[in-house]
Amino acid sequence: MTNTKVYLEIVKQLREMISADNLKSGDKIPSERELSERLNVGRSSVREALRALELLGLIETRRGEGTFIRDFRGNQLVQLLGTFILQDEKAKLDVIETKNLIEMDILWLVLKRADAKQLLKLKSLVESDQLTDDQFFYQLIELTDNYLFSRIWLILKDYHHSLSFKKVEYKRDSYLMLIEALVEKDEEKTLSAYRQLRNLSILTDKY
């Protein structure tokens, strides 16, 4: 009869419930026992649905308190997919290529949007040698004001890490030049600085 598994049905119900009640991040959803009663299903089935959503990073669960909608930052998801996915060499190259292009997109957005004040603040951080390469770029992404890009980049970053490449060194001068170019809103110079940072020849045929 019931072709669809119960837990999937519950996931669906939850989605509808959330959208119907217009629940947002941080809001609490009914308890497992209540859901079990309301939907006429066993508590274990409810739990299967909730655990799945939890692993996806969509909800958060606190013992003794309840289950809450989460401010999803595709975290766990990445770890998981990451180790499951990158198997062949081709995939690794794709990761690098994709990450580089996305980073250039990000630079473009920053160039168009960020004001000098923000960039100079970042500059001072770089000068005090307080940032890793990842942190440097994350700072830039935040200037982008595009959450989706930030998510994508975070995923790529983790992918990249899991490749266990030679550790990215901290090229202070390159960062500073990059910032300078961004402040000047000079597209050519920005790209050039980025290429140098990433050791990309001309970034044409190589990619």
Add this chain to the structure above:
Amino acid sequence: MTNTKVYLEIVKQLREMISADNLKSGDKIPSERELSERLNVGRSSVREALRALELLGLIETRRGEGTFIRDFRGNQLVQLLGTFILQDEKAKLDVIETKNLIEMDILWLVLKRADAKQLLKLKSLVESDQLTDDQFFYQLIELTDNYLFSRIWLILKDYHHSLSFKKVEYKRDSYLMLIEALVEKDEEKTLSAYRQLRNLSILTDKY
């Protein structure tokens, strides 16, 4: 004591098991009851882990047969995240912006890699009016030879769809011009054609 939830521990164990035994798509993993015994946990906990992985699309389950590793193409994942995620208006704008930039990256890659023959084949498809906008771009992405980009774009496409925008019309002439520019490997012309296709003013300050 056990700070980490059991089901997460099981997920971890499964990953190690898979990588240790070098299991691939289609391979079978131990039954729920066997896992329960081997790991000294309750079957319900095993199920919570498996259901979560199933929702992620990493495994597949067939009643009466067993549980199998899956050829994951982030499917369900997208649907889920999609409806859960895009709540505010800002997110919608991010989707559009991100999709556009990614598409430009793709065009860049195609321009660098694809040969005329492939592009002309696509051209004939366009001329016979057999493609939707999505299909057109997917064809382009395939010329990119970057699976990761294809995954990202597919997700963005689904996000974009779930925004229920005015349907993207089929602009035959724009597609043809785009292809022409790609064949000529003319970056400026390509970008220009894309802007026209997407109705982007200058694609500078607007973003």
Add this chain to the structure above:
DNA sequence: AAGATGGGTGTGGTCTGACCACTAAAAAAC
């Protein structure tokens, strides 16, 4: 009155045992 204490209650976390529905392979019947 103000603070500290300690149950009560509700919540998630986990385990166990019991069925059911289904599949595939082994055994039995032909």
Add this chain to the structure above:
DNA sequence: GTTTTTTAGTGGTCAGACCACACCCATCTT
């Protein structure tokens, strides 16, 4: 040898039982 029946194994689901923890509130102490 072929067909049918049985059987063992698997996922699907439920119900009930504890446990650990968080929070609230009446109670006790000061």
